[in-house]
Amino acid sequence: MSSHTFDVTRRDFLVQGAAGGALVLGWSASAPAQAAAAGTEINLWVVVQPDERCVVRIARSEMGQGTLTGLAQLVAEELECDWALVGTEQVSPHANHAAQRAWGEMGTGGSRGIRTSHDTVRRGGAAARMLLLQAAANEWKVPVAELRVDSGVITHAASGRRTTYGQMAPAAAKLPAPDAKSIVLKNPKTWKVAGQPKKRLDTADKLDGSKVYAIDVRLPDQLYAAIKACPVWGGKLVAYEAIAISGRRGVKAVVRVNERTVAVVADTWWRAKTALEALPVTWDDGEAAGVDSAGIRRRLEEGLGADNAFADRSEGDALGAIAGAARKVEAVYATPFLAHATMEPMNCTARITADKAECWVATQNGEAAHAALAESSGLPLAACEVHRLDLGGGFGRRGGLQDYVRQAVAIAKNFPGTPVQMIWSREEDQAQDSYRPVSMCKLTGGLDAQGRLVGLHVRVSGQSINAYVAPQAAQGGKDRRQLQGFWKEPGDAQLGYTVPNLLVEYAMRNTHVPVGPWRGVNTNQNGVYMECFIDELARAAGADPLAFRRQLMSNHPKHLAVLNAAADKAGWGTPLPAGRHRGIAQFMGYGSYSAAVAEVSVSQGGELKVHRMVLALDCGHAVNPEQIAAQVEGSVAYGLSAALYGEISITKGRASELNFHTYPVLRLAEMPKVETVIVPTYDFWGGVGEPTICVVTPSVLNAVHAAIGRPVRSLPLKHVKLV
C-alpha cells in the first residue's frame, strides 16, 4: 500500500484567475515537515508534477467523512489523469484570504463538503485538462480537437505523437485560463473515476500512528496548557491560588484565560493537567447554579401547551379537522441534550509574536478559525496563519464557534514566540461542549372513519441553536431551522407526507446551556417525533406502517422511492425469526432522502438488541458508493449511541456526564449488521454525512414498539424499562 498524500510544507506558487491577473502567495499546507513537492500549478485546483503525479487542492475539511477523496475523484474525473497518481494538499485559509477567496467557502458542515463545491472543483479539473491539451496542440501545431487524453497521456492519432501531463505542465501553466463558457462538464452517467467505490486517499498513515493530528503537533520549545472553564455556563472565575502549585515540576504559569476560564502552562500536558487539578479555584457559579434537567423539562412542557408559538406551516384547519375526526391520537416525545464526544478532544496550538499569529488546529471551518485567530490576537488576517490538520472527529463541534482557538491564543500571548498547545481533558470536552439542544414535541393527529389522516398538529418546544449562534435567524422565536424536516418547500428537508390540514409550530424555550449543530442537527430529533408518531397513527388506524406511509406520499415520489427501496431490501412483510420485530422510518435532510428498516429483539429481561439495519439513501449523485456506505454505517453508530445511551443531564447548572463511563456510546459488540442501498436519481446533489442519522433512531423505536406493544417516547432508552 502506498500513500497518495503528498505533504507540502511550504512553497511559493502562482495563483491565476482569481482576480484576473496573477499573484504570488505564500502557501502553507498543514502537514508535517517534509520536502516541498515540486510541481507546476496548472490552476487553483491542480498541480502536476514532473513524475506525472497530480496534486488536487482541497479547500474543505476532512474529519473522516471522506470528502477529501470524493472531491479528488471529481477533479480527477474531469482532469482525465491517472487516479493511481492522484494526491491531495490542503488550501490554507491564509492563502484563500489573500486570493480573495478564490477557493470559495471552506466551511465543512451541513453535509455541504461536496454538494456545494462539486461544480467549482469539476470545472477546475476540466479547465486544467483543457490547458494541458492546448499546450500539446500548440507544440504539435495541430487542432486541439484532434487530441485524445487517457490517464494523463495525450495522443495525436494522425501523427502518432504522444506526450504526458507531466511534460506539458510547464507550457500549460503559461496559457490563459479557458473561457468559462467553453468548459463543458461530463455527464455523470459517463463517469469512470467519480461514481466508483474508490478507496480513500488518506488511509495509509492512519495505520501506523504516523498521521499527525492537531494534538500531535510538536514544535520547537513547545509548551502545553491544561484548561478549565467555570462548569456552570454563565459563571465566572473569581480567584485561584497559584502559590499552591508554584513548586511543581515543569509548571510555568497559571493564566487567567478569560472571565470564566483558567489554565496552567507547563513543559508537558500531563504536568499541566495534574497541576490544574491541584490548583484551588474559586468560581462564582452565577444565576444558573440552581438549574437542573427537571426544571428545563417543565419549561419545555409549558412550551408544548403555550398559546403563542411560531407557526411555520398552517395549511387548512388542522385543529378543526382533528376536533372533528373520528379518532384522535396524541403523543408527547422528549429528547435530551447530547455531547459530540469526538475521539480527539478539543485542542489548539498557538504561537503569537508582535507581528504574526499562527495556530495549528483541527477545524471544520478554516476561515472561522482564521477570523478567531485574528480577532483574539489583535492582528490583521494577513498576519494570521491557520495550519489546518485533519480532524479526529467533528460532527458539528468544530464548526463556526472556534472557542478553542480563542483560548489557545489568549494563553499563548503570555509566551511571545513560544508555541503553546492547549488540550481539553475529556472531562472539559464534555463540560464545555456546544450540545445538541434539548427538545420535546407534542403531536396530535385526526383519523377519519376509514383510518385516513385528516389533520396533524406538530408542536416542537425546545432550545434554538440559532438563538445561541446566529440570533438574527431566530428573532421573535421565528426559527425555521428547529423545524428542519417538517418544511414544505422541496429540495432540502421537506416533509414527505401530504396532510390536508397541517399545523407545524415551534415554541422557542431557551436555556443557559450552550448549543450547536450535532450530526443531523434538528432532523435527528424531528425525525424521531414524526416517524414514531406516524407509526402510532398507523397502529391506531389498524394499518401496516409501510402501507400507511405510502398512501400519504403520492406527491413525494423521491421520498417514496427511497422508502420502498429500504422496505424491499429488508424484506418488509416477510416472516422473521421468532422474537424479532421490524420498524420502518423515512425522512429528509441535507438535500437527501433517507429511509431505514430496523430489526430488533427484546429479551425477557428487557434487553434490546438491534440485529440488522437496512438504510436507503438518494443523494442524487453518488460520488463514491463505498464512502457513502461508510457514512451510513457511521450514522448508525452515532445515532444508536444517542438512542441507547446519549444524555447530558443538567445538575446544579452544569453537565453531569463527564466521561465515557457516564456517557456511554455504542461499542463494536452492539453494532448491528448494516446494509446500505444507494438509489441515486442523478438529478440533484444531496448531502451524505448527516442525512441517514434521522431515520436510525425512529426505525429502531418503531421496531421496539412492535416488540413490546407500546411506544417509547422519551430518550435515551437506558431509562426505559422494556418489560
Added chain:
Amino acid sequence: MPKLNVNGQLRDVDAESDTPLLWVLREQLGMTGTKYGCGVAQCGACSVHINGEVRRSCSVPLASLAEADRVVTIEGLSKNRSHPVQLAWGQVDVPQCGYCQSGQLMAAAALLAKNPQPSDADIDAAMTNICRCGTYQRIRAAVHVAAAIGRPAKS
C-alpha cells in the same frame, strides 16, 4: 533514571513515577501514534501491548513498569505497515477520521496473537475500544481478513 523497553529499545525516561505510560510515550519519548481519548481506560485509543497483552496506557503508571517489561506501540507493530491487521485495515478501508485506529489495531493484533481465527463473538468480546465515526462493521470484517492473511513473519 528509569528505563523503559519500547519497541525493542531501552529508553531513558525522566518523568514522575505516577506519569501514565501514555504521556511518557507522547511527551517524553516523542511517539504520538498512541492517542489520548479519555484518560480513564474507557475508550482504548491509548491501547499498547505490554508483554504481549493489550493494555490501556493512560492507566498504566510509569512506576508499575520494569525494565524487563516489553512495551510495543503502534509505531512498533511492524515495519512498513506489514502486520496482517494493518494490511487488512487497508484492504477493508476501515478508518474514517482514524484517531482511534492505532488503539483498534493494537487490540486486534493482541486478539489474533492469542486467537488466530476468532469468531464474531470472540471479536465482540475482545474489541471493546470506542470509535465515534462508527467503523465497527469494517473492523469486524477486517479482523477476519487479518486472520486469513495469517500471522506475521518473524522479523
